[in-house]
Amino acid sequence: MSKKETAVELTAAGKLYTFSDLALACEAAAAAATDLPDILPAASVSEEFAAGVRRMHSAYRRKLLRAKILHTAAGIALALLFTFSAVITTNANAREAFLTWWTATVPGSTAYWFESDAGKASGRYGLGWIPEGMTITQQTESEDFGSTVFEGGGHLLVFEYFLGEGSGAYQVFGASQGVPAEIGGLAGRLYAEDGRVNLIWADETKGVVFTISSDLDAQTVLRAAESVREGGPEGE
Amino acid sequence: MLQLYLSLLDTQAEKDKFITLYESYRDLMFYVAGRYLGSDADKEIAVDGALHVLLGVLDKIDDPQSAKTKNLVCLIVKHKCIDLLRRKGGTVEEDWEAIAEQAESGTDPVQGSMENSLTDAILSMSETGREFLILRYYHGYSTAEIADLLGVGRDAARKRLERAKAELKGILEADR
Numbered sequence: 001m002s003k004k005e006t007a008v009e010l011t012a013a014g015k016l017y018t019f020s021d022l023a024l025a026c027e028a029a030a031a032a033a034t035d036l037p038d039i040l041p042a043a044s045v046s047e048e049f050a051a052g053v054r055r056m057h058s059a060y061r062r063k064l065l066r067a068k069i070l071h072t073a074a075g076i077a078l079a080l081l082f083t084f085s086a087v088i089t090t091n092a093n094a095r096e097a098f099l100t101w102w103t104a105t106v107p108g109s110t111a112y113w114f115e116s117d118a119g120k121a122s123g124r125y126g127l128g129w130i131p132e133g134m135t136i137t138q139q140t141e142s143e144d145f146g147s148t149v150f151e152g153g154g155h156l157l158v159f160e161y162f163l164g165e166g167s168g169a170y171q172v173f174g175a176s177q178g179v180p181a182e183i184g185g186l187a188g189r190l191y192a193e194d195g196r197v198n199l200i201w202a203d204e205t206k207g208v209v210f211t212i213s214s215d216l217d218a219q220t221v222l223r224a225a226e227s228v229r230e231g232g233p234e235g236e
Numbered sequence: 237m238l239q240l241y242l243s244l245l246d247t248q249a250e251k252d253k254f255i256t257l258y259e260s261y262r263d264l265m266f267y268v269a270g271r272y273l274g275s276d277a278d279k280e281i282a283v284d285g286a287l288h289v290l291l292g293v294l295d296k297i298d299d300p301q302s303a304k305t306k307n308l309v310c311l312i313v314k315h316k317c318i319d320l321l322r323r324k325g326g327t328v329e330e331d332w333e334a335i336a337e338q339a340e341s342g343t344d345p346v347q348g349s350m351e352n353s354l355t356d357a358i359l360s361m362s363e364t365g366r367e368f369l370i371l372r373y374y375h376g377y378s379t380a381e382i383a384d385l386l387g388v389g390r391d392a393a394r395k396r397l398e399r400a401k402a403e404l405k406g407i408l409e410a411d412r
Contacts, residue, residue, distance in 0.1 A: 009373075010401055012408035017354065019373060025354040026374035029366060030307045032359055036264070043266035049280040 125161045125210070128227035131220055157214040157224065163207065183210075183225045190218060197221045256300040257290055261309045268310050272317035285316040289385055296377075308375055311367055315386045357407045365400035372397055 005020040124146060134152035141147075144163040149156065178191040181199060188201025188210075197218050202209045210228060214221050265286055269279040289312050290297075297305055358366055371382045383393035 010405060012405040013411070015408075021354060022369065022373040023376070025358050026370045026372075027304075028355040029358040030370050030374055031303060032355070033366065034307065034310070036267070036310070040263040040267045043263045044276075045262075045266075046276070046280060049284065 122163060123230050125228055125230055127159050127224050128229045130224060131216060155216050157212065157216060160211045162209045181222065192218055199225055250294055253294055253297065253300050254291065260301055265309060265313045268313040269317055272321065278320060282313060282316040282320050286313040293385065311371065312385060319387055357404055360407055361403050365403045368397050368400040369404065
């Protein structure tokens, strides 16, 4: 039993009642207090209501998709920060993979990392082109990380870059193994799954990893990726 | 950490859950709304509001077709009806007047089977107090979550929960 379940919630008539006691009693009370008929009349709903439910469902799907795209981007960032150091120091194969990409697939995710002879990466990066109607709604910059969220037309696009120190790593969560992609002569990988596109590529000579996550189609994401430039995001 | 992200990427589950909830409880939601509201348009407003609330707690619903979820759906629809009646002010239906009086007086139709047990003490509480305890202990919601579910302020929810516990304590001690 958890601490919460055994916590005393009520003292009455010389007895102590725990959370668990009250939970069981409330469950029984909820069942006993229900006086619903076994057979319910079928509800007839207006077309406006049905349309409203459909709109709500659609809006919820968009909200869910937005949350998942942002979480995917956050997941990549966290993996970049934590996975590399853990794996590279404990995995002999990884240490031998200097100057090459190393890939490991585990159920549900794929991790990538590389070592290069580049020094500490620097600079700021942004997209030179974004789909029409999109604007920046969120932006974060730090010494070795940049993130820009673009929104518009009911769509979302998250561009992020990570500045390594002669190394880079990222982890992609999801069932898809992705397909190879080339962005401005740089090798990357494109993942399209459940209405989301995740594109990841790296400039090993500079030690920079780029990612774009979006609910837009792959062609649009690739076009945005091709426009990456040093100096800041679109609109600056 | 990995499992956390994997669960977040499980896109179909939430959609399926919402559809199951809607299809399982659409008739029930309208039936419950019909106990408090007269017009079809009002019932639709209340059910629509309840569906929005359910969307917000979708991740806390383990089994959409369980008795627990059914109880939650009934409670949410009922409180959406109460909200609507409150907003309408003077146009409160007769049924609601009776329910409001019942809640105030602390009596309700299930009181007859009073026995000296915790469950029976809860059953003999006012409907409002009992519902707060059910949301807190059976459904496991925090005071803040109950406030969001019922559309009341957090302080008000905390006070109502305290009052419900005090009411239960009073019943248990009176039956000693």
